[in-house]
Amino acid sequence: MSHVSCLMSHVLRRKTIGIIGAGNMGQALIKGLIQTGVAPKRLAVVEAESQRAHLVARRTGVRAVALSQAARECDVVILAVKPQDLAPVLIDLREQVLKRRHRVLIISIAAGVRLASIESVLGHVPVVRAMPNLPATVGEGLTALTRGRFATATDMAVANAIFQSVGDVVELPERLFDLVTAISGSGPAYFFLIFQALRDAGIRGGLPKPIAQRLAVQTAYGSARLALQAREELEALIARVASKKGTTEAALKIFARRGLVRILQQGVGAAVTRSRRLSRVVSGGIR
Structure with missing residues (x-):
């Protein structure tokens, strides 16, 4: 033990x-x-x-x-x-x-x-x-x-x-x-959606579905463990992967142009609002 x-x-x-x-x-x-x-x-x-x-x-x-x-x-x-x-x-x-x-x-x-x-x-x-x-x-x-x-x-x-x-x-x-609910309570679904998007990109490129899903999920698992153990900020970890004019940088530029970070933050904000509304309803039903 x-x-x-x-x-x-x-x-x-x-x-x-x-x-x-x-x-x-x-x-x-x-x-x-x-x-x-x-x-x-x-x-x-x-x-x-x-x-x-x-x-x-x-x-x-x-x-x-x-x-x-x-x-x-x-x-x-x-x-x-x-x-x-x-x-x-x-x-x-x-x-x-x-x-x-x-x-x-x-x-x-x-x-x-x-x-x-x-x-x-x-x-x-x-x-x-x-x-x-x-x-x-x-x-x-x-x-x-x-x-x-x-x-x-x-x-x-x-x-x-x-x-x-x-x-x-x-x-x-x-x-x-309510913010905890939106980030960690609902968060697994956000990551599952990202896994799904990466998996489907692999499938469209010719990977078998099980291999594409394994690549997406295991990469996420390893990245999460690295982020938990590393002393660097997340921004530094991104920089460690995104070499100048490399493949990662090309993808990150598309994400930035399409506003991926803003979209994720707006989604969290919507979840917070819904959590507050639901909390008022269920808590009111207890009294």
């Missing part, structure tokens, strides 16, 4: 964690936590579809329980449900949380639902809001975290440890979460 995994395991060692919702993200967290060293018996899954819950339990060794049991017994409850399904879950949680003698940490990954809306239902309960992205399903996600009024630094350490099991973590104020 790596040094980071050991630290994560230490933070979570005595925690019991309930995951409400066994969709893609819920199952990714179960897998990541177990791989980090959390014992399956300390994990509980709650799922409206009982067949799916028992399937996940059999495959992973975690317990399939009712929401009321998870709320009573777990130190941490992760809300991995769709925003439109969150309101009744919060109401049921409130009834159980109010009966508890010991505090419970609530972590919500319901997209767009603001901390104030959750706290308005649960009261003086520590809440952390998390915004993971799709690569978390393969352990390479980026999750943004922000804490509510009653969450402590210790609560944030627990949330960090949980989401480090599926990738990297950053802590940001909630006011930036």
